Amino acid sequence: MSLRRIWLLIWKEFTQLLRDRSMIPLIFLLPVIQLVMFGYVIGTDVKDLRTAILDLDGTPASHRVVEGFTSSGYFVAVARPVDEAGVRKTLDGNTAQVAIIIPKGFADKVRRGQATKLSVIVDGSDAKTASVAQGYAGSIVANLSSKLYPSPAAKPGVTTPVGVDARVRVLFNPTMRAVNTMVPALLAFILMLSTQNLMSQSIVKERERGTLEQLFVTPIGRAEYLIGKLLPYVAVAIIQILVVFTVGTLWFKVPFSGSVAVLGVGLGLFMITALGQGMLVSLMSRTRYQAQQAGTFLMVPSMMLSGFVFPLSSMPAVLIPLTYLIPLRYILVIVRSNFVKGSGFVALWPQFLAMIIFSIAIFGLGLSRFQKKLND
Amino acid sequence: MTEAPHTGELALDIRGLTRRFREVTAVDDVTLTIPRGEVFGLVGPDGAGKSSLIRMLATVLAPTSGDALVFGRSVVKEAHAVKPRIGYMSQAFSLYGDLTVRENLDFFAELRGVPRREMAARAERLLEFSGLTEFQKRQAQFLSGGMKQKLALAATLISEPDMLFLDEPTTGVDPVSRREFWRIIAGLHRQGITVFVATPYMDEADRCNEIAFMAQGRIILRDTPTGMKKRVPGRVVEIAVSDYRAAMPVLKRLSYVRSIEVSGEMLRTLVDCEDDGACEGEMRALLSSSGLVVEHVRPTATDLEMAFATLIPSVDLPERDDRAAGPEVPE
Numbered sequence: 001m002s003l004r005r006i007w008l009l010i011w012k013e014f015t016q017l018l019r020d021r022s023m024i025p026l027i028f029l030l031p032v033i034q035l036v037m038f039g040y041v042i043g044t045d046v047k048d049l050r051t052a053i054l055d056l057d058g059t060p061a062s063h064r065v066v067e068g069f070t071s072s073g074y075f076v077a078v079a080r081p082v083d084e085a086g087v088r089k090t091l092d093g094n095t096a097q098v099a100i101i102i103p104k105g106f107a108d109k110v111r112r113g114q115a116t117k118l119s120v121i122v123d124g125s126d127a128k129t130a131s132v133a134q135g136y137a138g139s140i141v142a143n144l145s146s147k148l149y150p151s152p153a154a155k156p157g158v159t160t161p162v163g164v165d166a167r168v169r170v171l172f173n174p175t176m177r178a179v180n181t182m183v184p185a186l187l188a189f190i191l192m193l194s195t196q197n198l199m200s201q202s203i204v205k206e207r208e209r210g211t212l213e214q215l216f217v218t219p220i221g222r223a224e225y226l227i228g229k230l231l232p233y234v235a236v237a238i239i240q241i242l243v244v245f246t247v248g249t250l251w252f253k254v255p256f257s258g259s260v261a262v263l264g265v266g267l268g269l270f271m272i273t274a275l276g277q278g279m280l281v282s283l284m285s286r287t288r289y290q291a292q293q294a295g296t297f298l299m300v301p302s303m304m305l306s307g308f309v310f311p312l313s314s315m316p317a318v319l320i321p322l323t324y325l326i327p328l329r330y331i332l333v334i335v336r337s338n339f340v341k342g343s344g345f346v347a348l349w350p351q352f353l354a355m356i357i358f359s360i361a362i363f364g365l366g367l368s369r370f371q372k373k374l375n376d
Numbered sequence: 377m378t379e380a381p382h383t384g385e386l387a388l389d390i391r392g393l394t395r396r397f398r399e400v401t402a403v404d405d406v407t408l409t410i411p412r413g414e415v416f417g418l419v420g421p422d423g424a425g426k427s428s429l430i431r432m433l434a435t436v437l438a439p440t441s442g443d444a445l446v447f448g449r450s451v452v453k454e455a456h457a458v459k460p461r462i463g464y465m466s467q468a469f470s471l472y473g474d475l476t477v478r479e480n481l482d483f484f485a486e487l488r489g490v491p492r493r494e495m496a497a498r499a500e501r502l503l504e505f506s507g508l509t510e511f512q513k514r515q516a517q518f519l520s521g522g523m524k525q526k527l528a529l530a531a532t533l534i535s536e537p538d539m540l541f542l543d544e545p546t547t548g549v550d551p552v553s554r555r556e557f558w559r560i561i562a563g564l565h566r567q568g569i570t571v572f573v574a575t576p577y578m579d580e581a582d583r584c585n586e587i588a589f590m591a592q593g594r595i596i597l598r599d600t601p602t603g604m605k606k607r608v609p610g611r612v613v614e615i616a617v618s619d620y621r622a623a624m625p626v627l628k629r630l631s632y633v634r635s636i637e638v639s640g641e642m643l644r645t646l647v648d649c650e651d652d653g654a655c656e657g658e659m660r661a662l663l664s665s666s667g668l669v670v671e672h673v674r675p676t677a678t679d680l681e682m683a684f685a686t687l688i689p690s691v692d693l694p695e696r697d698d699r700a701a702g703p704e705v706p707e
Contacts, residue, residue, distance in 0.1 A: 008486050012472065019474045019515075210470030213436045214531075217464045218487045219456065 005220050009228025013202070017232065027198075027236055031190045031244045035252070038182045049133050052079040052096035054087050059107035061148065065118065068144045069100060074136045087121065097123045098133050110148050180255070183248035184339035185308055187263075188270055188331045190244055191237050192302065195274040196281065197295045199233040203282035204291040222371055230275055237271060258338030262345060266334040266352065272359040273327045279366030302328045327362070330354040387412040387539055387570035388433065392442035395428050402428040404593035405442065410572065410586075415565050417584030418574040419684070425593040426574040427467060427543050433572065434464035434541045446539060460488070463532030464541045469524045473517030477508055477527055480516055481534055488535035502530040506560065522553025529560065540564065542573040546580065558583055578680040589684060597687060605678040608686050610634055610648030612678050613656060616671035617643070617663055626666045627659065635686055644676070646686055 017023050051069065055062050069075045075098060079090045090096040101119040109116040120137040206212040215225060248254045277298060285291035303309055305319065306328035315323070323329050330351040337343035345352060388410040395403040402425045410416045418426050431437035433444055435455040443450050449457040471480045481499045490498060503509040506526040511519065516527060525545055532540065542561075546554040558580065561571055573584070581587045581601065588598040597604065610632075617623045620643050627633050627645060632655055634646040649655035652675065660673045 005487060008483065012475070012483055015479070016472065016474050209473070210466045210468040211472055213431070213466055214464070214470040214484075215487070216436050217434055217459055217462065218484065219459055219489060220487060 001221065001224060005224050006228045006231075009220075009225065010231055013228065013232040016202075017236075027194070027240065028243060030193070031186070031240045032247055034190060035183065035186055035244055035247055038179075038186060048076050049074055049098050049136075050078040050096045051075040052081055052087055052090040052099040053077050054081050054084065054099065054101045056104045057102050057106040061107035061110050062102045064148070065102055065106075065144055066100070068140050069137075072136065072140055074133075074140075075100075091121065091123055094123075098137070100137075179248075179252045180340060181336050183244065183252060183254045184335035185332050186244050186248070187241055187267060188328060188335050189303075189308060190240050191267055191271055192274045192277075192328065193299070194240055195233050195237045195271055196278040196298070197292075198236060199229060199275065199278040200282040200285070200291045200295060201288055202233070203229060203279075204285050204288050207282075208287055226279075226367075226370060233275075233278075234271065241267065254339070256339055257342040258340075259342070259344065262338045262343075262348070263335060265345075266331055266338070266348075266355060269352070269355040269359045270327065270331040272363045273355070276359070276363035276366035279370050280362070283366075283369050302326055305329070307332055327355070327358040330358070385412050386410065386445070387414070387447060388416075388572065389445040389448075390433070390442075391444065393429065393432060393439050393444050394441045395425075395432060395437065396440045401593050403432065403439075406590075406593075406595055408588065408595055408598070410570065412570055413565070413568050414585045415561065415571040415573065415583070417581040417587040418572065418590055419576070419578070419581045419587055419680075420590035422576075424590045426590055429590070430464075430541050430543045430572070430574055431466075434462060435459055436464070460535065461537055462539045462541060463535065463537035465525075465528050465532050465543060465545050467543045467547065469516075469528055471516050471524075471528055471531055474515055476513050476515050477503070477519070478512040480527065480531055484531045485534045490535055498534055498536075502533055505563075506530045507556075520553075522549045522556070525549055525553070525557060526560070529557070533564075537569070539570045540572065542571065544574050544576060547576065554580070578684070581680055587680075589688065591688065601680060604680060604683045604687070608646065608678050608683050610646050611652070612676050612682055613645050613647045613659070613673060614639075614676040615643045615645060615659065615663075615673050616641070618669035618671075622666070623663055623668055626662055626668075630655075630659065630662070633659075637682065637685065644682065646682065 017027075053066055053069075055066060066077075070077050079086075079096055081087050081090055084101065087099045087101060091099055099119075099121040101121070103117065103119075106116055106118065118141070120134070120141075122133045122137075203212075206215070245256075249256055281291055281294045281298065285294050301322075305315075305323045306326045307323070308328060312320070312323060312329075333351045334343075334348050334355070337348060386409050388408070390406055390408040393403055393406045394401065404425070406429060418429070420426055428437060432439050433446065433451060435451045435458050439452060443452050445451075446458045447461055449461075451458050472483070475483065478499065481502065482495065485495045485499060500509070503512055506529065508523060508527060508530065511523065516524065519527060529542075529545065546557050549557065554577075561573070562583070564571060573580075575581055584601065586598065586600050587604065588595045590596065597607075599607070615623065615627070620638060620641060623643060624636055627636055627643070632647055632649040634648050636646075637644045645659075647655055647659075656673050656675070660670050663670050663673075
């Protein structure tokens with residue numbers, strides 16, 4: 001092992017990286033573009049929900065309920081049907097996304113301190129909006145009932161036709177800002193993208209051009225080569241993570257309530273996994289095009305089955321066992337919980353255990369295959 | 377320079393070297409010795425196994441079985457001792473296109489442990505020697521094909537190896553650069569460096585001290601270029617005639633015409649005849665009587681192309697369908 005040779009390789013890698021005009025913008029802009037894309041486009045916050053209101057009670061108490069909804073900023077009254085058939089019509093015609101029905105005798109029951117019900121009907125055809133609307137409605141009703149009822153014993157329950165439970169989200173992310181969970185997720189996702197793809201691309205490029213073979217006629221060892229190849233991309237990944245973190249917390253105002261240590265250890269383990277995947281990709285591919293295909297092949301299930309874009313809770317039961325095989329799944333729990341809730345090692349030990357197993361298994365496999373057949 | 381006593385003056389001692397890629401045998405039990413200081417040429421069709429053989433000798437491909445000693449050290453067990461003494465140039469340009477000429481040289485010099493104080497002097501001498509001094513700040517990808525090959529050669533020479541393995545170093549290079557490249561090799565030969573070169577060009581093979589013909593993974597013939605030509609039965613007669621296509625069936629009727637080759641607008645025939653003069657006269661007469669205008673019929677020197685064309689079919693080629701004309705699989 002010679003430090004001189006390793007340093008030489010690192011110098012070479014960085015020189016090449018800096019000369020590749022398409023590379024630098026890619027390294028710095030890619031995270032920012034993704035952040036903007038996921039932060040603004042996909043993560044658009046749900047507000048101004050078109051709402052139909054049917055107040056069958058018509059009392060000051062029921063007016064207060066209606067006002068509680070409309071003044072929240074999340075619900076905008078667009079229709080005031082006169083009966084339940086009218087409510088149905090507004091939902092069917094997509095005039096309204098949500099309907100609120102206050103039953104007759106609502107005020108009476110409240111005055112007598114009895115439990116009462118009001119119905120919030122959510123159009124479930126847009127699952128995301130539905131679950132968000134449900135969450136808002138839940139918190140508004142809870143807020144109202146504490147004002148309407150002097151004692152917490154009896155509260156009006158909320159019945160909704162959709163059965164998704166939004167309590168957890170509402171608890172920790174009251175504004176339901178998608179960007180608050182998207183930014184931490186992007187930390188992990190971009191880390192995977194750059195370490196796995198950039199590194200495998202650069203190794204395959206060397207093999208394609210024959211420079212790899214040339215290197216192996218020199219006294220350089222495989223371990224030296226590997227370190228010289230890994231370190232530059234580790235550095236690139238760290239820079240990208242810092243970019244996402246900075247833009248996320250400063251521009252998107254994502255609150256960070258976690259600890260750098262937990263985040264660092266988690267992302268570090270995940271990086272080792274991604275580097276292992278990169279090595280495996282580079283060994284499977286003869287050309288950079290193949291490497292790109294293989295990389296995408298790994299990337300798609302990671303995006304789909306990890307909860308990165310689609311929540312695990314909305315996934316068909318048959319696919320759930322598959323999600324346990326996706327390393328991104330565990331790191332997402334770690335970064336998100338740490339960012340939003342400040343969860344530490346104790347609370348997240350199952351995820352950390354999974355990350356340790358994955359990093360040892362995948363990196364180990366990559367390393368052993370790398371030593372054996374890099375140059376065949 | 378130290379040497380293992382049992383190999384004497386051998387630069388290369390190949391013993392039963394074999395490499396299989398799945399069911400394809402690229403190199404099949406090759407045994408060959410090459411004395412020090414030779415320029416040894418390896419010729420053969422594409423897919424003959426030349427690159428695989430060279431890659432094993434250069435320690436970048438592991439043999440399936442057999443071994444080869446480079447200056448007495450095994451490429452299998454002592455690759456670390458072989459590497460410092462050899463230089464290897466693969467078929468493709470194998471330097472970094474996005475580094476400059478000088479950066480490439482310095483990179484390989486440092487990697488191969490050239491002492492720092494010698495580095496600059498060596499790099500400058502090699503740049504001078506390969507005519508690249510004025511291009512040293514240019515990125516290697518912007519060099520012409522011939523200059524790229526010279527740079528690759530310079531990079532392999534920077535550690536002053538005793539043995540060079542060159543795999544078709546001039547493929548895709550213009551004739552002028554090719555000639556220049558061989559002038560450099562001749563210079564290395566004078567310095568006592570052993571050169572092992574695979575080439576598809578017969579004129580290049582002709583410049584080697586010895587050549588081996590490789591086909592289907594095996595060395596089929598090994599001789600000096602002159603020796604190869606001498607093996608050809610009969611001699612070559614060049615015929616210039618008004619219509620060479622019409623002349624071919626006419627000449628084929630003669631029993632002593634062994635083979636006919638088209639060379640430009642002329643025919644080159646291999647004639648195995650006891651009385652050359654009489655035979656040439658007969659050929660001329662026969663062509664004229666067939667209504668063709670004969671420009672000339674004259675004996676000419678045998679070249680390697682002719683030698684291989686006539687020698688190879690007569691050599692006992694192992695009949696094996698599974699790898700007939702199979703491409704080399706670099707897996």
